[in-house]
Amino acid sequence: MELLEKIRSGNRLAKWNINPIDFGLFICFVLTGSFLLSGLFASGYAYLIGEEPDLESLPIVIASGFGLQLSSVLAWLLFKFFVAYESEDRPDSFKKxxxxxxxxxICIYLALIPSMLVWKALLDALQFEYEYQLPVxxxxxxxxPLEMxxxxxxxxxxxxxxxxxxxxGFLxxxxxxxxxxxVAIAISSGIFALMHLNLYSFLPLFILGGGLCLVYRLSGNxxxxxxxxxxxxxxxLLMIYFVEPIQL
Structure with a gap:
């Protein structure tokens, strides 16, 4: 109980004084940018090598993936440049x-292993079709070697x-x-898990997302x-290479 109380009360994040409209614009920019940049990166790479974009081609998928992910960094940079807000956080140092x-x-991964096994057993019992995530x-x-x-x-x-x-950092x-x-953990972790588009990974990723929220909240960094x-x-990734891929 003492540990739970420490987790509940240990919040180094102050209330974020950000305009809801600015927050909504950031989310819209991320979503729109993800679509546009993934297509731009894929088309740009295909143009450079003189081929038609093929989403089954590993280099095209990698290029698209970089565009998809980097949209959030671009949105964050624009947000930091154009939107001014005060922060009263008390973040831990980088090293800490x-x-x-x-x-x-270590703690989260140990908790994920049994939850993953139970979740997989439940879905198998309900006769859902097992599918690996795309990265796997x-x-x-x-x-x-360069592609890998x-x-x-x-x-x-x-x-x-x-x-x-x-x-x-935002949601x-x-x-x-x-x-x-x-509620904050459920919303952010639920969306995080859903966006991976894999039923077998949903619960483990939901738990992972919850742990990430708590750690971020505790450290403020x-x-x-x-x-x-x-x-x-x-x-x-190492499990995929050297052992057996687990569905997380």
Missing amino acids: SVKIGVAGF LLVQGGGS SLLALLIVVVAPICEEIVYR FRYLNRRVSLG IVSSITIHVLFNLVN
């Missing part, structure tokens, strides 16, 4: 946030940073202190949740 992230990753299939499909290196960079570094900016950040903690997300994707 990384340490918190490493410790948080892409890694299993293989490619040139870029894919690893996208999965392990780019995606965690960009997704944390959107789901924790959860906006909901924090505006609604109850449970987005670096902590980025650290967890990077380690999570890295471990899963």
Whole structure:
């Protein structure tokens, strides 16, 4: 009970004094930018190599993935440049946030393993069709050393940073202190899990999202949740390469 109370009360994020219209514009920009940049990157790469865009081609998929993810960074940069707001956060230092992230990753991953097994068993019992996420299939499909290196960079570094900016840095950040903690976590984690478009990964990713929200809230620094997300994707990537892919 003492630990739960510490988690509930340990909030280093002050209420974010951001205009709801500005927040809505950011979300719209991310969604629109994701669509436009993914298409632009894919078409641009296809033009450079003199081929038609083929979404089944690994290089085209990688280029599209970079465009999809980087839209959130572009939106964040524009937001920081054009929108002024006051912050009374008390964030931990970069070094401490990384340490918190490493410790948080260990705890969250240990909690995810049984939840993943139970969730998979339930869906199997209900006779749902098992499908791997697209990144798993892409890694299993293989490619040139350059292609696989870029894919690893996208999965392990780019995606965690960009997704944390959107789901924790903006969505959860906006909901924090505006609604109850449970509602804020449920909304941000639910959207985070749904956007991965995989039923078997929904519950594990929902739990992961909740853990990321709590760690970000406790540290007040987005670096902590980025650290967890990077380690999570890295471990899963190594599992795909050397062991057996798990559906997370």
